Amino acid sequence: MLRIKTPKSLRAKRELEKRAPKLVERGKKTLILHGTKTSNTLNAVLTEIYHLKKDNAVKYSRRNDNIRPFESGGETSLEFYSLKTDCSLFVYGSHSKKRPDNLVIGRTYDHHIYDLVEIGVENFKSMSSCSYDKKLAPLIGSKPFFAFIGEGFENVEELKHLKEVLLDLFRGQVVSNLNLAGLDRVYVCTAVSSNKVLFTHCALRLKKSGTVVPRVELVEVGPSMDLVVRRHRLPDEGLKKEAHKVPHELIKKKEKNVSKDAIAGKIGKIYVPDQQVGSASLPFTPKGVKRERREAKAKGEDKKHAEKKQK
Amino acid sequence: MGDEQGGYQIDLGNLAAFGPHHQFASVLDNREDLLKECISHGTKLIQAVADALFNLPSTEDASGPVVSLPPPSTKFPREKPLPKPKPLTSWAEFAIKKGIQNRKRDKRVFDEQTDSWKRRYGYDRVNDDNDLPIIEAKMTDEPGVDPFAKRRSEKRQRVEKQEKNRLHNLKAAAKVGALPSHVQLAATALPITGTQAAPRKVSKDELQNVAGMAATSTASGGKFDKKLAGEKPPKHDKKYRKFLPVVEGSGMGSLEKQQSDKILNKLMAKNSHEIFNVGKAVDMYNAKSDKKRRNQQGKSSSTSSKLKVKKSPYKNKSTKKSSSISLEEII
Numbered sequence: 001m002l003r004i005k006t007p008k009s010l011r012a013k014r015e016l017e018k019r020a021p022k023l024v025e026r027g028k029k030t031l032i033l034h035g036t037k038t039s040n041t042l043n044a045v046l047t048e049i050y051h052l053k054k055d056n057a058v059k060y061s062r063r064n065d066n067i068r069p070f071e072s073g074g075e076t077s078l079e080f081y082s083l084k085t086d087c088s089l090f091v092y093g094s095h096s097k098k099r100p101d102n103l104v105i106g107r108t109y110d111h112h113i114y115d116l117v118e119i120g121v122e123n124f125k126s127m128s129s130c131s132y133d134k135k136l137a138p139l140i141g142s143k144p145f146f147a148f149i150g151e152g153f154e155n156v157e158e159l160k161h162l163k164e165v166l167l168d169l170f171r172g173q174v175v176s177n178l179n180l181a182g183l184d185r186v187y188v189c190t191a192v193s194s195n196k197v198l199f200t201h202c203a204l205r206l207k208k209s210g211t212v213v214p215r216v217e218l219v220e221v222g223p224s225m226d227l228v229v230r231r232h233r234l235p236d237e238g239l240k241k242e243a244h245k246v247p248h249e250l251i252k253k254k255e256k257n258v259s260k261d262a263i264a265g266k267i268g269k270i271y272v273p274d275q276q277v278g279s280a281s282l283p284f285t286p287k288g289v290k291r292e293r294r295e296a297k298a299k300g301e302d303k304k305h306a307e308k309k310q311k
Numbered sequence: 312m313g314d315e316q317g318g319y320q321i322d323l324g325n326l327a328a329f330g331p332h333h334q335f336a337s338v339l340d341n342r343e344d345l346l347k348e349c350i351s352h353g354t355k356l357i358q359a360v361a362d363a364l365f366n367l368p369s370t371e372d373a374s375g376p377v378v379s380l381p382p383p384s385t386k387f388p389r390e391k392p393l394p395k396p397k398p399l400t401s402w403a404e405f406a407i408k409k410g411i412q413n414r415k416r417d418k419r420v421f422d423e424q425t426d427s428w429k430r431r432y433g434y435d436r437v438n439d440d441n442d443l444p445i446i447e448a449k450m451t452d453e454p455g456v457d458p459f460a461k462r463r464s465e466k467r468q469r470v471e472k473q474e475k476n477r478l479h480n481l482k483a484a485a486k487v488g489a490l491p492s493h494v495q496l497a498a499t500a501l502p503i504t505g506t507q508a509a510p511r512k513v514s515k516d517e518l519q520n521v522a523g524m525a526a527t528s529t530a531s532g533g534k535f536d537k538k539l540a541g542e543k544p545p546k547h548d549k550k551y552r553k554f555l556p557v558v559e560g561s562g563m564g565s566l567e568k569q570q571s572d573k574i575l576n577k578l579m580a581k582n583s584h585e586i587f588n589v590g591k592a593v594d595m596y597n598a599k600s601d602k603k604r605r606n607q608q609g610k611s612s613s614t615s616s617k618l619k620v621k622k623s624p625y626k627n628k629s630t631k632k633s634s635s636i637s638l639e640e641i642i
Binding site: 107164192198235243 | 375392
């Protein structure tokens, strides 16, 4: 038996509507958690990532023993948390002898694991250790710039995947209107070798220059670390296709029969269908002359009488 | 927009710049130098993005210049599947067919009786059924029919009909998979397999079996359980032991003689060919001899008998007869 469950309060209803799938999606939330053992550096990394994404991140403080993202059974807990917190990105940190300072960044589609990247953190430098002018500190929730340097990001598959995941993780809300005064952070990623990426977070300083475009200056503020790509799992093709589907309504329709001319401006073409003058229906039905009508009526009655007699 | 600006690819929608053509002249050992070079190169890339960004047409806002960003060129996967289009409800289909427009109704309606503005629904509403003091009788009214009760029952019918239609619409939406976001379906009985399908209907035999099991698990064996109207009586509700009458004649049909004859016939081999299953005995004999032959062959090449698993001397493997004789059955 299936029973229909509706929320009993308006607040619950609003929450459910927020979590429902939509045509244009809101920003993705991130879940930050850690496994059985973590090191000091890893703890610092996780807290810094949480601070960078304070607006739309959830950080779990307890350790989770039964999460193993790369194993087939070990992702159920992750999927459950993703369902409960409505987070489609997660950052899972763990530390072991074989994989020291390990971070697994993953994405979910429909609360099931979509893809995973496992990276090791080396040479971590935290926000507190960088000294800079406090006025430049970037605000929470500002839209960042990204710079990806190195040919590894185009050629090596793992680095391509990492680039996608990092963009997804740090880009914030997708907006169509941007206030230029609020730009103050940059993420710089350099592919040093085929599996190592230098990741830095810098504050942006816009200086006056002669033209409309200001001169850009980068000041290193935030965490900087070396990311070593260890393992990764790409999404399978069918799932990838489904996740990249764009709804029919959002594809911009081309305006037909409109063109622009330098002389005349905007020109439109109108197509007039063929007018069939002979077979057009008139507003009044032609009845004919009175005498013809009288005769026709008389003929019709005769016919009727004849039919009746036959019966 | 995926512009090319001085050898960099720019994604304006994401404010990202990709500079794939940079070659590191030498692998710099010093980390400081490496970082500095990264930052300087990053600055160049960001300058390129800023060039493109600040050249977009901007509108002045209170907090600063606002620019309309183009959509991002790098594609990202969605986090949830696309919402399915809802099927039209039966009223919506009817409205479209008839060309009925949806008109917005006022919350307050003027009430003629009290000459005041009242709500359309809710507390202190306009045409409340409870407020009617008098209902005038019409020619079509039957005598003996309570008009107030009639009104109430009509309203109840209307409400039930509406509820039925609402459930019908929800079912149609659920079939397509386009339930509204605040409605969830909950299974009241969880299937063991964990699938979402509703459990199938139980058959009559299964119900009888289960009822029987429940009955026997009671202290009195289900003998004194109250039976429902249509339930059948238990299959064997009498005693399981049969005692012969104390006084009885000793003629041909005497029960005691019959009883003892039955036992003796089963024990003695008078009808043994009916009891003894020849085929099964032959099979067992053949299997045993095969096994012995195989073991003997194995023995000639394999380990000594000391290392072999010793069969327990206590078990007796007498040939079993097919029917088991129990005294209870006879008596």
